[in-house]
Amino acid sequence: MLRTFLGPQASTFREEVRSWTVATAKQPPWTQLPLLPDDHPDMLTIRRAWDRHLWESGWAGLSWPEEHGGRGLGPIEEVIFQEECARALLPQPANTIGTHLAGPAVLAHGTPEQRATLIRPILTAQHFWCEGFSEPEAGSDLAAVRTRAEPTAHGWAIHGQKIWTSFATYADYCYLLARTGAGSRKAGLSIFLVDMHSPGIDIHPIRQLSGHAQFSQVFFDTSVPESSLLGEIGEGWALSSLVGSHRVGGAALGASARWGDICRLMDRLEGCCARFGTTTTAEQISAAAQDVEALKWQIRIVTELAMAGRALAAEQSTLKLIWSRLLQDCSSLGVDSECPEHSDFWREIFLDLRRVTIAGGTSQILRNVLATNLLGLPR
Numbered sequence: 001m002l003r004t005f006l007g008p009q010a011s012t013f014r015e016e017v018r019s020w021t022v023a024t025a026k027q028p029p030w031t032q033l034p035l036l037p038d039d040h041p042d043m044l045t046i047r048r049a050w051d052r053h054l055w056e057s058g059w060a061g062l063s064w065p066e067e068h069g070g071r072g073l074g075p076i077e078e079v080i081f082q083e084e085c086a087r088a089l090l091p092q093p094a095n096t097i098g099t100h101l102a103g104p105a106v107l108a109h110g111t112p113e114q115r116a117t118l119i120r121p122i123l124t125a126q127h128f129w130c131e132g133f134s135e136p137e138a139g140s141d142l143a144a145v146r147t148r149a150e151p152t153a154h155g156w157a158i159h160g161q162k163i164w165t166s167f168a169t170y171a172d173y174c175y176l177l178a179r180t181g182a183g184s185r186k187a188g189l190s191i192f193l194v195d196m197h198s199p200g201i202d203i204h205p206i207r208q209l210s211g212h213a214q215f216s217q218v219f220f221d222t223s224v225p226e227s228s229l230l231g232e233i234g235e236g237w238a239l240s241s242l243v244g245s246h247r248v249g250g251a252a253l254g255a256s257a258r259w260g261d262i263c264r265l266m267d268r269l270e271g272c273c274a275r276f277g278t279t280t281t282a283e284q285i286s287a288a289a290q291d292v293e294a295l296k297w298q299i300r301i302v303t304e305l306a307m308a309g310r311a312l313a314a315e316q317s318t319l320k321l322i323w324s325r326l327l328q329d330c331s332s333l334g335v336d337s338e339c340p341e342h343s344d345f346w347r348e349i350f351l352d353l354r355r356v357t358i359a360g361g362t363s364q365i366l367r368n369v370l371a372t373n374l375l376g377l378p379r
């Protein structure tokens with residue numbers, strides 16, 4: 001039977017989640033969250049504590065197999081959980097590369113040994129992951145990756161440079177895209193699960209517009225064991241691509257987490273506007289609230305389509321285009337509200353959110369995917 005967000009099973013689960021989120025939101029430290037951007041170092045400390053709290057309370061890995069510490073539920077329950085956390089203004093998880101990318105990929109394509117050693121530490125918040133895809137000259141054009149992995153007697157020698165690696169300074173593992181063969185650009189790529197504590201990995205944080213250094217340049221001149229290769233040699237493009245099967249659930253889940261960010265900003269915005277905003281901002285907030293509601297339903301539809309096995313590259317692109325625009329719109333409205341009490345917050349968040357239309361695929365690239373895959377326009 002086709003599962004939906006409106007079925008009795010989903011409603012029962014939502015009630016269970018809501019009673020927990022409402023109770024949790026009344027407990028410190030979750031009651032007194034500071035007013036900071038999500039990627040601020042202090043906020044990241046709170047979000048990492050939230051990851052641990054989710055594991056300790058039995059809410060980590062809702063759709064992951066029970067044998068690896070998950071709850072064996074499905075994507076619908078994952079999204080419902082995010083929706084309810086947003087409703088209760090609870091924090092966003094920190095280790096999303098672990099939970100939305102590396103974990104699902106290892107579960108689907110890893111060896112029994114990789115699953116046994118890498119999955120549970122993601123759920124318990126013991127291992128934090130980063131994503132090593134982008135390089136100078138290989139961002140939007142990801143197939144141009146030049147970092148090389150050469151076979152050795154004991155495993156692989158990795159040499160190269162990554163850039164814009166978020167949270168590299170915190171990471172225990174990197175989901176790394178490297179070139180293993182001369183083949184065609186895409187066929188020559190493979191994925192490695194690299195222990196970031198290995199000797200020969202040099203991390204140089206990059207200072208951002210916000211003044212913080214949330215991402216880094218990472219230089220690899222290191223050796224990793226044979227067991228670091230994920231899947232087959234040459235399978236890296238399929239395992240890294242935004243349209244790869246392991247990302248289908250992850251895209252809706254990632255969008256759902258971002259929807260939560262938007263709800264938290266809207267809550268703040270409504271507070272500022274009620275006291276200090278102009279009529280114009282009040283009307284704009286009301287229009288934005290309708291877009292936020294529409295996004296919630298779009299995420300639900302994409303989740304249901306993914307569960308029905310539909311290929312979803314264009315739908316995923318649409319979700320990211322919408323949530324990134326909404327986040328930026330909210331920050332602009334916050335600045336426009338001219339709230340004297342929270343003007344520093346809105347200024348900081350406005351600058352911080354410039355990143356969201358670049359990270360994880362730029363809006364221009366996503367529009368190209370949409371134009372060719374959904375609208376069938378010629379290139």
Ligand SMILES: Cc1cc2nc3c(=O)[nH]c(=O)nc-3n(C[C@H](O)[C@H](O)[C@H](O)COP(=O)(O)OP(=O)(O)OC[C@H]3O[C@@H](n4cnc5c(N)ncnc54)[C@H](O)[C@@H]3O)c2cc1C
Pocket residue numbers: 130131132133134135137138139140141163164165166167215355356358359360361362363364365368
């Ligand atoms: C906050 C943040 C966090 C990030 N975290 C990570 C991370 O953890 N791991 C990781 O691997 N990467 C990360 N990135 C990198 C991100 O994936 C890249 O910045 C992004 O893919 C764009 O690549 P680029 O910066 O090389 O820009 P380029 O690809 O050089 O693009 C420059 C401009 O040209 C446009 N453009 C390029 N090609 C086309 C085209 N064919 N058609 C139309 N327009 C085009 C782009 O849209 C963009 O506006 C992060 C980036 C940011 C901002």
